[in-house]
Amino acid sequence: MTTQLSPEKLSKSFQNAQKKPVLHIWGRASLEGQVKVSGAKNSALVLMTGALLAADTCRLTNVPELADIEAMGQILEALGVKLKIQGESLEIDATHITETEAPYELVSQLRASFFALGPLLARTGVAKMPLPGGCAIGARPVDLHVRGLQQMGADILIEHGVVNAYARQLKGAKIYLDYPSVGATETLMMAATLAEGETILENAAQEPEVVDLANFCRSMGARISGAGTNKIIIQGVQSLHGTDYSIVPDRIEAGTFLVAGAITHSELSVFPVVPDDMTAVIAKLRDIGAQVVQDAPDRLRLIPGMIHRGTEIETLPHPGFPTDMQALFMALLTLCEGSSLVTETVYENRLGHVPELVRMGANIKVKGNHAAIQGVPFLSAAPVTGTDLRASAAMVVAALAAEGKTVVQGLHHLDRGYANIEAKLRGLGAKIERVYVPA
Ligand SMILES: CC(=O)N[C@H]1[C@@H](OP(=O)(O)OP(=O)(O)OC[C@H]2O[C@@H](n3ccc(=O)[nH]c3=O)[C@H](O)[C@@H]2O)O[C@H](CO)[C@@H](O)[C@@H]1O
Numbered sequence: 047m048t049t050q051l052s053p054e055k056l057s058k059s060f061q062n063a064q065k066k067p068v069l070h071i072w073g074r075a076s077l078e079g080q081v082k083v084s085g086a087k088n089s090a091l092v093l094m095t096g097a098l099l100a101a102d103t104c105r106l107t108n109v110p111e112l113a114d115i116e117a118m119g120q121i122l123e124a125l126g127v128k129l130k131i132q133g134e135s136l137e138i139d140a141t142h143i144t145e146t147e148a149p150y151e152l153v154s155q156l157r158a159s160f161f162a163l164g165p166l167l168a169r170t171g172v173a174k175m176p177l178p179g180g181c182a183i184g185a186r187p188v189d190l191h192v193r194g195l196q197q198m199g200a201d202i203l204i205e206h207g208v209v210n211a212y213a214r215q216l217k218g219a220k221i222y223l224d225y226p227s228v229g230a231t232e233t234l235m236m237a238a239t240l241a242e243g244e245t246i247l248e249n250a251a252q253e254p255e256v257v258d259l260a261n262f263c264r265s266m267g268a269r270i271s272g273a274g275t276n277k278i279i280i281q282g283v284q285s286l287h288g289t290d291y292s293i294v295p296d297r298i299e300a301g302t303f304l305v306a307g308a309i310t311h312s313e314l315s316v317f318p319v320v321p322d323d324m325t326a327v328i329a330k331l332r333d334i335g336a337q338v339v340q341d342a343p344d345r346l347r348l349i350p351g352m353i354h355r356g357t358e359i360e361t362l363p364h365p366g367f368p369t370d371m372q373a374l375f376m377a378l379l380t381l382c383e384g385s386s387l388v389t390e391t392v393y394e395n396r397l398g399h400v401p402e403l404v405r406m407g408a409n410i411k412v413k414g415n416h417a418a419i420q421g422v423p424f425l426s427a428a429p430v431t432g433t434d435l436r437a438s439a440a441m442v443v444a445a446l447a448a449e450g451k452t453v454v455q456g457l458h459h460l461d462r463g464y465a466n467i468e469a470k471l472r473g474l475g476a477k478i479e480r481v482y483v484p485a
């Protein structure tokens with residue numbers, strides 16, 4: 047990937063190669079001001095795979111500067127695609143695809159890489175993708191992706207941990223998804239853009255990133271309607287062309303900063319955002335007693351309440367409460383008066399942040415996929431580890447409110463999903479520093 051790293055940045059990253067980063071966070075500083083939200087990770091990653099659909103160049107802007115984007119870039123390069131990245135702009139030239147098998151070492155790093163299966167198969171007739179495997183939050187199977195492609199006429203053989211898919215020409219099909227999986231909806235929607243005839247996806251995921259992908263594909267010449275509802279209809283076309291496209295703002299990053307404001311009882315604004323994509327998160331912030339004001343079409347302001355009280359949260363597919371915000375709200379609820387109940391329904395193992403919050407003084411009891419939280423008056427600093435991406439973000443927001451200096455480890459997770467998080471938090475007045483310690 048052609049990157050434009052300055053000599054200073056290069057030399058710094060060389061010196062730090064043998065060390066691991068940790069965050070030192072001095073809590074109880076009050077925050078204020080506004081923070082710029084980056085492009086959505088989950089949109090940018092899937093759009094990068096969508097660029098495989100055209101023998102042409104796609105230019106993406108508002109691409110977040112994240113470790114996951116770098117890893118996805120390496121996967122595309124391994125397929126023969128040419129990339130140029132400059133800051134938040136990414137040029138993807140998929141004119142020549144020279145390989146149809148993605149390397150396991152890269153695919154195992156991020157789930158979204160598996161979503162290349164659909165576009166690669168539709169474009170070249172062959173795709174070999176290592177199974178992405180599970181991760182800290184759950185098993186994360188890909189059966190819905192595979193079954194849907196089979197319904198579109200693909201021959202699929204899974205052996206030695208690799209999904210081998212073949213299809214001279216995919217055919218449109220009526221596909222019912224047993225669960226509105228985001229990735230399966232995206233894989234199948236992309237594959238269907240080049241299939242012969244009409245594909246109907248029933249019980250499709252309605253997440254804003256699915257809508258962004260549909261808009262991106264449409265700007266490449268695809269014919270898609272219904273994205274954002276549970277029924278998506280795709281009329282296949284013979285080929286797609288390159289496009290210029292700007293990624294939608296990251297609703298999870300925006301929500302993270304709103305939670306940071308609420309937990310520190312600080313007034314702050316986030317922009318740009320699409321408020322309609324954040325209805326469930328806004329509703330829960332209001333439930334606890336904070337105000338969320340839309341003071342411009344693309345800006346939200348958080349005004350904390352005098353007292354925050356507990357609430358109940360159940361994670362669900364969009365437009366329900368997003369699982370990716372669950373750990374962050376859990377951190378917030380530890381300091382809300384009274385009791386709260388959090389139920390995780392999307393993943394079977396996404397409560398890894400609980401023991402770490404308990405180390406900081408939180409009162410949380412877990413039974414199955416439920417966490418019962420009894421609010422405490424304060425959290426106190428402790429060494430903590432982020433066990434997955436959002437768990438590490440939850441540690442950061444908890445540390446902002448805790449008494450003393452918290453040391454947060456596990457930043458390889460955090461850096462997958464948050465661009466320049468320390469700089470953004472420092473801009474709001476947080477006392478936070480990245481320090482490199484012996485690995
Ligand atoms: C890169 C990306 O966009 N990641 C997001 C995407 O992940 P991802 O697309 O992987 O999430 P899914 O919506 O597919 O997964 C939801 C649930 O469905 C299950 N499932 C999924 C596919 C399948 O074939 N079989 C199956 O059983 C999963 O194990 C999980 O329990 O949506 C999730 C749910 O909003 C978010 O948490 C992730 O941040």
Ligand SMILES: C=C(OP(=O)(O)O)C(=O)O
Pocket residue numbers: 088156157158370435436463
């Ligand atoms: C679970 C997440 O991402 P991924 O699907 O890339 O693991 C997330 O963004 O919280």
